[in-house]
Amino acid sequence: MLRLQTISEPALWNRLASSLPITSALQSWGWGEVKKLSGWEPERIAVYEGETLVATAQLFRRSLAGPVSMLYASRGPTLRDLSDLPGVAGALKARAGGAVYLKLEPESGQSAETPPPEFAGMTLEETIQPEYTIWLDLNLGREGLLGHMDNMHKRNTKLAEKRVVTTIEGAEAFEEFWGLFEETNQRAKLLQHSKTYYQTVLREMNQPQGQAFISIARLEGQPLAAGLFVAFGGKVDYLYGGSSKENSNAKAPNGMHWGAIGWGIDHGYRIYDLWGVPRLSEGSHAAGIDKFKEGFGGRRVRFPAYDLALSPMYGVVTKALRLRKNWVNYRTRGTTRDVLS
Numbered sequence: 001m002l003r004l005q006t007i008s009e010p011a012l013w014n015r016l017a018s019s020l021p022i023t024s025a026l027q028s029w030g031w032g033e034v035k036k037l038s039g040w041e042p043e044r045i046a047v048y049e050g051e052t053l054v055a056t057a058q059l060f061r062r063s064l065a066g067p068v069s070m071l072y073a074s075r076g077p078t079l080r081d082l083s084d085l086p087g088v089a090g091a092l093k094a095r096a097g098g099a100v101y102l103k104l105e106p107e108s109g110q111s112a113e114t115p116p117p118e119f120a121g122m123t124l125e126e127t128i129q130p131e132y133t134i135w136l137d138l139n140l141g142r143e144g145l146l147g148h149m150d151n152m153h154k155r156n157t158k159l160a161e162k163r164v165v166t167t168i169e170g171a172e173a174f175e176e177f178w179g180l181f182e183e184t185n186q187r188a189k190l191l192q193h194s195k196t197y198y199q200t201v202l203r204e205m206n207q208p209q210g211q212a213f214i215s216i217a218r219l220e221g222q223p224l225a226a227g228l229f230v231a232f233g234g235k236v237d238y239l240y241g242g243s244s245k246e247n248s249n250a251k252a253p254n255g256m257h258w259g260a261i262g263w264g265i266d267h268g269y270r271i272y273d274l275w276g277v278p279r280l281s282e283g284s285h286a287a288g289i290d291k292f293k294e295g296f297g298g299r300r301v302r303f304p305a306y307d308l309a310l311s312p313m314y315g316v317v318t319k320a321l322r323l324r325k326n327w328v329n330y331r332t333r334g335t336t337r338d339v340l341s
Contacts, residue, residue: 002091003048007056013044014209017056017078018233024075024107025232026129027058030204030212031074035060037197040072045095047077047088055079055088059095059102064317071099075107075129075303078233082108086119089308100317102308105129109271109301116304125318127305130276136298138236138264138272145261148297153254160255164217164224168263171202173214177226177242184242189333198228198240205230213263217255224252229260235271236264253292274298 007013010029017027025031032042040060047055057077063069077088085106092102105127110116112132116124136145146154160166167173178195185192205212210232217225227241238260243253257274264272274293277300294300307318326336 001049002054002087003050004091004094005046005048007044007046011208013056013058014207014232016046016053017058018209020053020056020078020080022079022082022106022108023233024078025205025210025230025235025237026075026107027056027073027078028205028207028210028232029058030207030210030230032058032060033204034197034200035074037200038193039063043095045092047091053080054084057088057092059092061097061099064100064321067098068313068317069097069099070317071096071102072128073102073104073106075105077104077106079106079108082106082117085306086121089119089122089306093308093310096310100309100311101314102310103128103305104308105303105305107303109135109303112300112302114302116302119306122306122308125305125307126322127303129303131304132277132279132300132302134274134277134293134296134298134300136261136272136274136296138261138269141265142262145296150295150297153295153297156251157254157258159249160217160251160258163250164219164252164255166215166217166255166259168259169214169216170206170212171199173216173223173226174199174202176216176223177214177228180223180226180242180244181228181240182242183244187245191328191332201230201239202228205232209233211267213260215256215260215263217250217252217259219247219250219252222247224250225256227256227260229263231264231267231269234269235273236260236269237273238275257296272298 013029040062043059045057055077057073060072061069202212212230215227225243227238230237261272277290330336
């Protein structure tokens with residue numbers, strides 16, 4: 001029998017969430033504070049088997065229409081082992097509170113080539129967070145990581161070391177980051193949150209057991225590439241970034257990433273998550289991003305989503321949400337395909 005305990009203290013929550021092997025920054029206390037801006041209400045639940053911690057689940061509830069709601073664990077729950085997922089999901093039904101379904105996305109880090117495990121009572125469905133990403137092993141160190149890059153990426157990274165100055169900064173670099181981020185999203189026809197949202201990410205993800213920072217590459221004082229990163233549970237995640245089209249020969253995006261990678265190595269982190277690549281690169285809106293990220297020579301991993309239906313309305317609601325997403329995609333980019341599909 002699994003026992004549920006609500007946790008209401010940030011430091012304790014982050015200590016528990018970061019102590020499990022399968023964890024994510026999106027299950028940290030700070031991320032729950034960020035998502036309140038988008039209408040998601042977090043509940044933090046520790047799951048015990050006797051006195052042993054099995055999982056932590058930061059469940060986000062969102063109203064879809066009137067009393068209709070869903071529950072969602074972004075890149076969660078954190079787990080002792082992936083085999084614990086069915087039992088944990090079953091226990092979390094006690095907190096359903098009328099939700100139509102529960103969506104879970106545990107960050108297991110399984111190879112993208114390996115079919116995800118299936119569990120009785122849950123269905124494999126589309127994710128909310130990017131389903132595929134590339135992980136770099138920071139235990140290799142700088143020279144080891146350079147050795148895993150393709151030849152052009154290695155060359156461009158070494159050029160960036162000579163041509164741009166990359167620094168790790170905080171809120172003082174936000175306006176430069178924001179300018180590059182907006183410029184890139186407009187160029188690529190990508191949606192974005194409000195400016196306040198990203199400022200909140202930078203503030204709230206500096207938390208017990210976690211950090212947030214901006215890596216920015218400049219040429220003669222001019223910002224050319226910047227990324228907003230969060231670090232938690234042994235991983236450094238590249239969440240948002242942008243770059244200028246000017247002075248492309250400076251290879252500033254390589255420099256920006258190389259600076260963040262070095263920070264992760266120096267602070268004892270194990271994994272660098274490049275955060276989001278398409279399922280199939282060919283024909284994808286993000287094919288160029290995929291090619292760039294693949295150049296770092298990391299391991300492609302997959303985070304499948306599991307839905308647990310809690311109401312007969314599940315099929316109707318999820319179909320309506322998919323149709324709405326198709327419309328938003330078409331209005332933004334002229335295609336119903338998702339960016340990372």
